[in-house]
Amino acid sequence: MRNHLTKAMYAAAIVAVTLSSCSKNNDGPDDPNPEPPVEEGTRWITLTAAFPDVAGTPGNGGTLAYALSHEQAIDPNHVVRIFDSGQGFSLKSQRTARVQGSADGNFLYNIQYTGADGGVFNKYSVHGGGEFEEVGDELNTAVILGTSPRWTKAAEGIGVGVSFGEADDPYTGEAPNFVYRNPKGSVRMAIINLNTTGITNTGSADIELGEELEAQGYHVWRADVPVLNEAQDKIFIGLGIRRHDVNGTVTYNNNGLVNGWQMTNERDLGTTTLVVDYPTLRNPKLITSTVANTDNLSYRTMTQYVGTDGHIYQAATSMGSGHQILRISSSTDDYDDTYDFDLNAALGIQDAGIRAFRYIQDGIGVVLYTRSTVAGGYVALVDLNAKTATKLTTEQETDEGFSGSQFTFPQYQNIGAHGDYVYVPLTPTGKDGNLYVINWKTKEITKGAQLVNGTGSHFLGAY
């Protein structure tokens, strides 16, 4: 009896839910974009876009996804209304989802950023338009990586999440005469098998900068952008480094709880990367560049890739503060300090800051950059071998809706690439824009599909 009743209730609930969702769809505006036909073998280009949070912070509220074909992508008459009801697919995440995609465009991977299921990994299969299907197991990464995780697709089929933590307090002793102590901590790592959806190994690495640097106040505060090398035996993890003023004293909060030590901006330490063995996660080692001293941290995008030549190309940039691309040699697994790609030099300007970088093939990459003296968001095709750059002109590139600190470029997540083409959706925050398609071989840029934007919103990436 009880079972029957329960079943009946479930059935009623399902009917109710179904009915209500039907009626919602019917209430929506007329569908201006009939769903593209789902063909087997179509290489979908998935676009993502984010809307604002309640306080009005652009792009911070949640993420929608919409997939289109290459033909639609290059068609300037095609209109994508991702924000309209029933169009964009809402990826699970209370705030902006941290999305990665498979090389064939068939899957999206996301770890939810904060909210009820912050830190939960989801995998979606892509079927065109707003059709996405959740596939595989959900993974709970929250305990290992936190509810606002930093992770990337480190190689095809392999995700790596990293989290710096368990740092010592930066002081010993009693008020008011505290003594500085270097806040050493460790990086926790998790390997996610994106094909079978499982966390197949985890580990943690104690960070040792060495006594000399530690005595000068240098310390690690974040780990980010893990990438796997070509041999798939090492993971390279970008580190955020700060420096305490060892002659200063503690900082403390209202409750009198000492919460830090005074900082200094003086820095004489190169870009530093943590290297661990894959898949054992053992043998942590730090490598440091002598060419650049900007951290290899991204805000929301991936900034290091394995090149066709097997070397790792790493944009030394942290929130648009750097203009160099470094090389980690495939033979030594260490920085190749003879190599330095300088975007400023290549473009003949002084104020470029790399916001997003994607290595395409054969030394060619695409860079999205902002400039500290001029508003706007710019696109350049770079040749990492010839150390040249070609600025590609886009229609709205001087719009300040790209460069404001919470606008499109600082939040950019992914530059899409497939075959000869690179896909770059460009919408200044709150304004309509276009999907630009670049033929990286011919250096030709096409203004493609129209992207209808919402206020406080922007398109974040293509996959």
Added chain:
Amino acid sequence: MNQFLSTAFLLLTTLAAFGQTGELHGTITVPSGEPAVGASVTLQPGNSATMTDEAGRYSLKNIPYGDYTLVITSVELVAQKISISINQTRQRKNILAEPNAASQLEEVSVVRATEKRQMEVSGFAVAVVETKEASLRNLTTNELLDRTVGVRVRQNGGIGSQIEYNLNGLSGSAVGLFLDGIEISTYGSSFNLNNIPPAMIERIEIYKGVLPSHLTGDYVGGAINVVLKKDASQNNITLATSYGSFNTFQSDIGATFRDKKSGFSARASGFHIYTDNSFTTWGRSTTYVNHLQQITRPYRAKRFNNTYKSIGGRFEAGFTDVNWADQFFLGYNVSDTYNEIPHGTTMAVPYVGRFTEYQAHVLSLNYNKRDFLIDGLALSVNAVHSNRSTYLQDTVGLAYNWDGTVREVIEFGERVPLRTTGGGQQGEKTITQVDRKITNARSNLGYTVAPGHRVSLNHKFEMTDRNDSDLLNPINRDLVTVSDVTKNILSFNYEAQTLNDKLITNLLVKYTANRTNRSRPEIVTQNGQNTIIRRDTTTFADNFGYGATVSYNILPKLFIIASGENAYIMPNETHLYGDPEINILPNLNLKPEKNVNYNLGFRWGAFDFGKHKLSIYGSAFWRNGFDKITQQVVDADEIENEEDADIQTTRYINLGKTQARGVEGEVVYIYDNRLNAMLNFSKFNNLFKGGVDGSGEAHDLYNEQVPNEPFFTINANVQYRLNNIFQKQSILNLYYNTGYVGQYYIVWGAPEWSETPTQFTHDIGASYRFPSGKLVASLDVKNLFNAEVYDNFMVQKPGRGVYIKLNYTISKFL
């Protein structure tokens, strides 16, 4: 004792004076043991007559010896004639009267509802919940509130879990919670609506929107005021105990005593609650995570980490109805609670070993006097001083699954227990204690200028002294920022009854003044030597608010009720000064939030159609918030360390606008005083009216429903009374209650995956009053069909539960 001696003395003198006449005295009670108050007692022939007093006593004197008929009449009682011979000088006759089934309910409801009715037609948008009936059943105060029109109780799980109240779409700090007009937080987390049993409560007033001057504060969403039992006119003791599902024990005891001659009165009450909250959850939020961190959901699991224990007592002594005071009480309130925290805001990760302990010692003073010093002047003072503490411990460093086992992970290739980051269940391992000393006083001086015209002046004073200690990492007090916040609210109220008392108007003016003294330490290095200096700042802010209410008795039994206000909410200390520990920057330029609220409604009835009675209530509300104090992510350009921008540095700003508009209604139907049915609903649109985005355009979410708030609820209940079932003079009540909550979404944009499904629950219950009237037994089945019910962020609430309760009243002692 005194009373009896004096009565005996009186009787003796009577006897001596009148010889051949007799005196008849006694008490009249109804089967429940309660006295029949105000019943008329007539002796025929001769027609000497009297009325029973508040204890049901009567006495007739100077009766010539002979045979008589004693006639008892009252609207509450079946008329009774009793033959009696007077043949003794002092004769006692106690009478058991039968309640008048037809009119008892009416009479009781009229008498009891006087206050309720008066408040409901006073012009404020108010609902009054009476607890008398509920106190005999297995109902908690929160369940009662949740069934009330326009109220939604948001509870994060079972008994003892964190609660928020949503009044017509506004919740959180917008809603004030009061105990006898004093903020309930003064009494600490160990004495709140989670554990105060309905038996201790006289009634609960729920004001939506505009607040009367005796409840002023920084609340624009309204307030819930719990009025504890004040009555001490009878000597009685009540005992109640209940046991039910999830190993839940709840007991309470109450005693009142009054010495009629001296007016000395005392009340004592206490409660004890123990529950394992070991209910089963099986919804989407319950998960099992294997060693590969793969999630199985939904998963069926029984809660294992959710014990709640609470014990408390309240003792008051003083004088009632003496010439210098209508009421004067000194009180002591003590409470102690142990509460395991089973999960965070969501059920994503179960916690083991995270718990809090609350303790509070509260002293109170309560003074009421009508015609204070001069005729027509009334003074009431309610002052409370509390010493409360909150202890939090979280030191278990392993992660758990909902089945109670330790989660596993592959670490360096081996399967090992999963340790948490930080060594606690919710981040860093923690042991903290917060001690607060709070003084809170409210006084009201009212004066009747002329009949129907009354002015009153209300003053509220509040001072908080807070002391945090980190027991795991002891801190040096020299570095603590000391702030004391003093808040004064002065309000003036003019109430007039005009047009033959058909029109009641209320004008309210409120003045709020906040003073914050803050002393922040700074470490200064001089000649290589650190010293601590203090920087003191004082901020002062004040504002005026005003409001008005109107009630017009347009037709017999039809009242039109309207109210409106324009009020401000002051930013609090965290809003102004920020909190570096949680990355909130200061913003001293914050303006107070402005709120404009309107309510318009009617009350119609109760209409009598023979055996049918009907009353209808309906109301519409419109709430507008301006300059809402909202947390905003700080523009990275303004942060010195640019990378800080993505660890969510925020500050509070004045931004945007909110709007809630909606309607609520209630229909009550009574048939033949046996069937009592009520249906109410509340539906509102709580819309986001956000300001502009970063590029100065209207917000993309403009006009969207605010997520994670249910906005359509229906409640219905039916009660049916049967007399003389099983035993003569017994009363059996049958109850049915149903609740409906429309679907809502927990994130913006209403994506399907964030849907909280429609919820529909049914509860049934029965209570049986034994013929003696002293014992009442009740049985309740809650969530009869074991429906999947949720609250905040998909936290699942208990399924079916069965509870039994026994109540015993000793109405005469001493």
